[in-house]
Amino acid sequence: MAKNTREPVSTMQKSVYRPAIFVSLLLLPVLSIFLYQLDSFDPAEYPDKELTRREALFVPHRNAHMLRGSERLGEGRLLAPEDVAFDPKTGVLYTGCEDGWVHRVSLNGSVVEKWVNTAGRPLGIVHGLHGEVIVADAVKGLLNISSEGSIELLTDEAEGLKFKLTDAVDIGRDGTLYFTDASYKYGLHEFIWDILEGRPYGRFLSYNPSTKETRILVRDLYFANGVAVSPDQSFVIFCETALRRCQRYYLEGRRKGSVDMFIDNLPGVPDNIRYDGEGLYWIALSTGISYPTDLLQRYPFIRKVVAIMERYIGRPKIEKNGGAIAVDLDGKPTALYQDRDISSMSSAIKIGDHLYCGSVSSPYILRLNVDRYPATPTV
Secondary structure (H helix, E strand, C coil), X not given: CCCCCCCCCCHHHHHXXXXXXXXXXXXXXXXXHHHHXXXXXXXXXXXXXXXXXXXXXXXXXXXXXXXXXXXXXXXXXXXXXXXXXXXXXXXXXXXXXXXXXXXXXXXXXXXXXXXXXXXXCEEEEEECCCCCEEEEECCCEEEEEXXXXXXXXXXXXXXXXXXXXXXXXXXXCCCCEXXXXXXXXXXXXXXXXXXXXXXXXXXXXEEECCCCEEEEEEEXXXXXXXXXXXXXXXXXXXXXXXHCEEEEXXXXXXXXXXXXXXXXXXXXXXXXXXXXXXXXXXXEEEEECCHHHXXXXXXXXXXXXXXXXXXXXXXXXXXXXXXXXXXXXXXXXXXXXXXXXXCCEEEEEEECCEEEEEECCCCCEEEEECCCCCCEECC
């Protein structure tokens, strides 16, 4: 047996160690306070009315384990497929990935094809009226991709202010494009700073392909995100991620040009929104709500602490219980699909008896048979 050659710590050594530990413990909070005061990041208060939440939103049906029974389409070949759009004419899914590729994917995932690379970061996708595909590219702006694969920039600014994070897009029957610029201050890789700062840099816009006019319809939004035109074309819904709500912009009638609330106090942080053609909107929830996320929204000083951590050591991961919520045409929730292990769901669309979900981090499209694994009545 080898002899232990480690010498015992002497009384004198212990007397040196103890003050050193004490000084270190004393300096740590002092240095933290100094760093906090020195850092120039200045978060704002979110609107008071958003901090006084009503009781939790009641959803009559839930599936809290949506990963059970789910499938992974294109695993390893799709790098963060953020949005998922379905072309009923060809029966093919389109999705944009972080490497710039727009992929075409069969409904069962047996075919995954690289189609066009935007040289940016394609996020929102919608099919046009004449075989084209419209892409909200976070880096490039609003793009038109012809059926042959040629790319045309439609718009990348409004009122002289460039888009920093072109996010989601939908199309009206007249060809008008409705889309969001999540933030005109922060780009895609800086999005967390927009959330932490808590100021309204987002915009909801329209683009007329005939006149080539870009208009700002609603400004001063807190991370403007998903967009969906109503089936009767009377309004457009857009999400505000930071405030956990979706608002409604009226396109016609006596309320034309006005905005009201479609659904508020969502049980998670919303991303894209899709209409399924069967009377339901599906709103992706990138993460559920927890005590830490609530504290972040309520207190700017906590957001500053997290910002400092993000800058120097990386922020703690608190995201969980992501998923998707189904909402009827009047904004009333009908079903909630979640899972503790989902933290980055960015889109959801029901096609037939399956729910297809995109992600900003996972290397696949998630598919769940909602007839076989339904949401059950909430107890």
